[in-house]
Amino acid sequence: MTQTDHRLIRVGIVEDQPLFRSMLELTLAGVPGLRVVAAVGTVTAANQAFKPGAVDVALLDIDLPDGNGIALGVTLRRAQPGLGILLLSAHDAMDLLLDLPPDVASGWSYLSKTSSTSTDELVRAVRATADGHTTLDPALLDRMEPRAGSSVARLTDRQYRVLRLLARGLSNAGIGEELGIAEKSVQNHINTIYAALGIDADPARNPRVTAALRLLEETGPAS
Structure with missing residues (x-):
């Protein structure tokens, strides 16, 4: 909890x-x-x-x-x-x-x-x-797509979906329930996403916040 x-x-x-x-x-x-x-x-x-x-x-x-x-x-x-x-x-x-x-x-x-x-x-x-x-x-996120050449664009489809659910404020358990996967698998995906986006474990910054803002920064309206 x-x-x-x-x-x-x-x-x-x-x-x-x-x-x-x-x-x-x-x-x-x-x-x-x-x-x-x-x-x-x-x-x-x-x-x-x-x-x-x-x-x-x-x-x-x-x-x-x-x-x-x-x-x-x-x-x-x-x-x-x-x-x-x-x-x-x-x-x-x-x-x-x-x-x-x-x-x-x-x-x-x-x-x-x-x-x-x-x-x-x-x-x-x-x-x-x-x-x-x-x-x-979430509805605005659904209208966005990764910008060409961005770090977010290089994520797999599953990783991108996990990132979007994280950006909606879902917990790891909530993401797992949404995707039908174990909570441990969700954390593994998130760790891989952090690595792909270059998000470190700086204790002064919340990595989930940084990831959500990176998603916002590196996406744009779907064409």
Whole structure:
């Protein structure tokens, strides 16, 4: 079991559309192990409500009436380095994760409001983000393909599928269940992927986050 199986995850929501904000709040409030501690509609309100230590994961709409969720996330993370950030957008802006300042670049996730607002995907993303992982929108990933000549393009079909499932925030057990293979086989695939992508075991960096961002960096819309 992961760390998030043993503790309450406190979630803060910043979404300017009242109906969608209420939907997110009601959805997450009904999930065991999650608690919505604040749901607001502006950057100003978030800065007042999300004091360091108040939330574990911040769900942030990118487009807000008095600013944007990315700048807000950077501010919140610098005040609380362990805070997970889950961005939501009605547009395909997933590649914005590649432009984050290096000091706050880990532990950010991205879901599209239009393609991946199912309860399962949302809850998985919240829990993975609380553990410091990066979760990418599965429907958007399905539309991507490796760029020619990239390290990701040299992965086998099975390795590429494992990498995409990892980038969706699935655990090794979850990946194994999805593919019908043993958890040990999943770890072997992941180790091979890390080697192929040149991802080392630097304790200061989460290799799963690095792998997810590499997938984002080295893929583009399918032709």
